[in-house]
Amino acid sequence: MKSRIVMELTTMNLMACGALVLLFFASANAQISSPTPAPAPAPDYVNLTDLLSVAGPFSTFLNYLQSTKVIETFQNQANNTDEGITIFVPKDEAFSSLKKPSISNLTQDQIKSLCLFHALPHYYTLADFRNLSQQNPIQTFAGGSYVLNFTDNSGTVRLDSGWTKTKVISAVHATDPVAIYETDKVLLPETIFGTDIPPTPAPSPAPEISPAADSPDDRGKSSDSSSPTSSPSSSHRIIFKLSHLIMSLIIGSYYILFW
Numbered sequence: 001m002k003s004r005i006v007m008e009l010t011t012m013n014l015m016a017c018g019a020l021v022l023l024f025f026a027s028a029n030a031q032i033s034s035p036t037p038a039p040a041p042a043p044d045y046v047n048l049t050d051l052l053s054v055a056g057p058f059s060t061f062l063n064y065l066q067s068t069k070v071i072e073t074f075q076n077q078a079n080n081t082d083e084g085i086t087i088f089v090p091k092d093e094a095f096s097s098l099k100k101p102s103i104s105n106l107t108q109d110q111i112k113s114l115c116l117f118h119a120l121p122h123y124y125t126l127a128d129f130r131n132l133s134q135q136n137p138i139q140t141f142a143g144g145s146y147v148l149n150f151t152d153n154s155g156t157v158r159l160d161s162g163w164t165k166t167k168v169i170s171a172v173h174a175t176d177p178v179a180i181y182e183t184d185k186v187l188l189p190e191t192i193f194g195t196d197i198p199p200t201p202a203p204s205p206a207p208e209i210s211p212a213a214d215s216p217d218d219r220g221k222s223s224d225s226s227s228p229t230s231s232p233s234s235s236h237r238i239i240f241k242l243s244h245l246i247m248s249l250i251i252g253s254y255y256i257l258f259w
Contacts (some may be wrong), residue, residue, distance in 0.1 A: 032209070046078050046178045052076045052089065053181075057173045061118075068112040073141075074119060084123025084177030085141075088159065088168070091184045098186055101163070101193050110192050116142035117161075117189045123177050129157045147190045157181075162195065163188035 048071060052062045055194045065071040095103075102116065119141040124132060130152040132138060137147035149160040157168040166185035171182040 021226040048078060050076050050178060051173055057092045058089050059091045061089055064115050068115055070112055077121060078178045083121055086120040086122060086124045086179040088118045088170065088181050088183050088187060090183050094184060094186050101188065113142045113146065113192065116140065117146045118187055123179055125174060126157060126171065147191050162190040163193050202244060214230045
């Protein structure tokens with residue numbers, strides 16, 4: 001009887017152990033075969049025409065981009081590559097204030113190169129220009145000898161094309177893969193306009209300020225201050241003489257009355 005009970009208990013223990021082993025392997029397989037995480041969503045499509053139309057005004061530069069079809073090149077770089085794009089956009093006033101050299105006489109190919117010259121084929125934040133300035137000159141989207149030099153002075157990013165020295169005024173859009181920065185001047189490449197760059201005119205000297213003429217009141221005050229005044233010693237002498245005269249008159253009167 002006892003042996004039968006022992007056998008039944010042993011069988012039950014074995015069954016319980018087997019169940020635990022099966023549960024262990026089932027959970028391990030579940031962890032190994034867990035589904036892989038979903039890929040990160042692709043960045044939103046960036047419409048450069050909409051961005052430049054809303055911000056600005058950048059209508060002059062946008063018109064050049066559209067007439068040369070450079071906007072399509074920039075759009076493809078922004079949304080169909082891993083590099084992204086950085087664009088420097090002059091405001092309308094920068095074009096209206098441009099006197100010499102003029103871009104009105106440029107050919108269509110030169111205007112296209114001028115537009116491409118305003119972009120870099122990579123996305124750069126403002127902080128990236130500190131390192132980028134140490135790699136000058138930087139080739140632009142126009143390629144070849146169309147290069148820019150950058151400097152970063154305490155966070156102020158400056159650009160030098162040879163003909164143009166300007167700076168980044170503000171960030172119009174700075175989200176990967178597109179960075180658009182506003183400049184106050186049009187970037188003019190030496191490849192188009194040559195290297196015979198006129199010197200920057202020196203600032204006009206400040207006008208000399210002549211000393212103010214003395215007013216009549218000031219002259220009067222000056223003469224008054226310089227005129228001699230009676231000293232205390234001369235006053236004492238006058239008082240002494242008057243006292244002596246009075247004493248002489250008193251003594252004379254006394255002599256007449258009693259003699």
